[in-house]
Amino acid sequence: MKISRHKKVHKYLNFFCNNYGFRQPYQILIDGTICFAALKNKLSLKEQLPKYLGGDVKLLTTPCVILETERLGPNLYGAMIIVKQFPVHKCTHQTKPVSGAACLASMLGETNPSRYMIATQDRELQEVARRIPGTPLIYLHQKTPTLEQPSKVSSQVAEINSKTRFLIGQKDEVVLSDLKKRKLDEPESGPQKNKRKKGGPNPLSCKKKKKKSSIATQKPSTSENKPKRKRKRVKIPKHIKEMLLQTSVQS
Ligand SMILES: [Zn+2]
Structure with missing residues (x-):
């Protein structure tokens, strides 16, 4: 007893x-x-x-x-x-x-x-x-x-509370799975961007643009980029530069 x-x-x-x-x-x-x-x-x-x-x-x-x-x-x-x-x-x-x-x-x-x-x-x-x-x-x-x-009320309220706790737990799981999906999507979209970069522009047009930008953006360019561009400038003869300028204006 x-x-x-x-x-x-x-x-x-x-x-x-x-x-x-x-x-x-x-x-x-x-x-x-x-x-x-x-x-x-x-x-x-x-x-x-x-x-x-x-x-x-x-x-x-x-x-x-x-x-x-x-x-x-x-x-x-x-x-x-x-x-x-x-x-x-x-x-x-x-x-x-x-x-x-x-x-x-x-x-x-x-x-x-x-x-x-x-x-x-x-x-x-x-x-x-x-x-x-x-x-x-x-x-x-x-x-x-x-x-x-x-008491009945105590038991009932406890039951409701535990159910809502369970539901909140389920909601958390849904949010978690959403987050997981998003994270899984990110790497998929990542490579797509890279693909565009790799396959997109024509290498020939790329060369022209580089030279064009080097001339056009000389003044505002940062100190990090300056030495590279200077070297390039030295290598390009004047008549080719003029030609390039002309073609860039035409295009
Ligand atoms: Zn009192």
């Missing part, structure tokens, strides 16, 4: 870690109702929750939860003492305190971005927690802490 219980806890925790990024120390928001139940069952949340979850935990409460237990009077005196043992997490209700349940619900928001676990016996707050994807819910079943199976 014990082993299967631990297996379940491990399985559920893995679910929240893998799908919702939960990490140790797990932050557990505690309210007055679970403190009341712990006191009634003579159970220490501080000791039992880390043991049960098999990891580091941070038990937290809020000013609103403390105020509520204070307001409820002598019946909740013991619970109030327990609640006050935990570090107090700031909430947004400093000027206008709300009920413990409303306060913890507001800490969760719509998507529980801070990855809180909720520890409560309050049925309404439990329902709220179940509706928020990625919210682990802990309560006491008599003397036994219980991490509830991930």
Whole structure:
């Protein structure tokens, strides 16, 4: 029995870690109702929750939860003492305190971005927690802490997320294959250009153009090209130059 219980806890925790990024120390928001139940069952949340979850935990409460237990009077005196043992997490209700349940619900928001676990016996707050994807819910079943199976919403959202991750992965693959194709196309277009260069111009016309350009672009030519052109100029006799000039003008 014990082993299967631990297996379940491990399985559920893995679910929240893998799908919702939960990490140790797990932050557990505690309210007055679970403190009341712990006191009634003579159970220490501080000791039992880390043991049960098999990891580091941070038990937290809020000013609103403390105020509520204070307001409820002598019946909740013991619970109030327990609640006050935990570090107090700031909430947004400093000027206008709300009920413990409303306060913890507001800490969760719509998507529980801070990855809180909720520890409560309050049925309404439990329902709220179940509706928020990625919210682990802990309560006491008599003397036994219980991490509830991930809610339907949590499971559904996790499934959608993993599917979109898969689709994004597929899209990446398509983009990659496109890139690969393009890269494969590049070398094909490369040789084509070279072919044009090799086969295109008539070698005879090439010679003429070179000489023509050497004369026409002498002034703006760079220092690198100058020596070569000078040498060529020296080699060409004047009358041939004139002939070439004439033919280039004609063409
Ligand atoms: Zn509050």
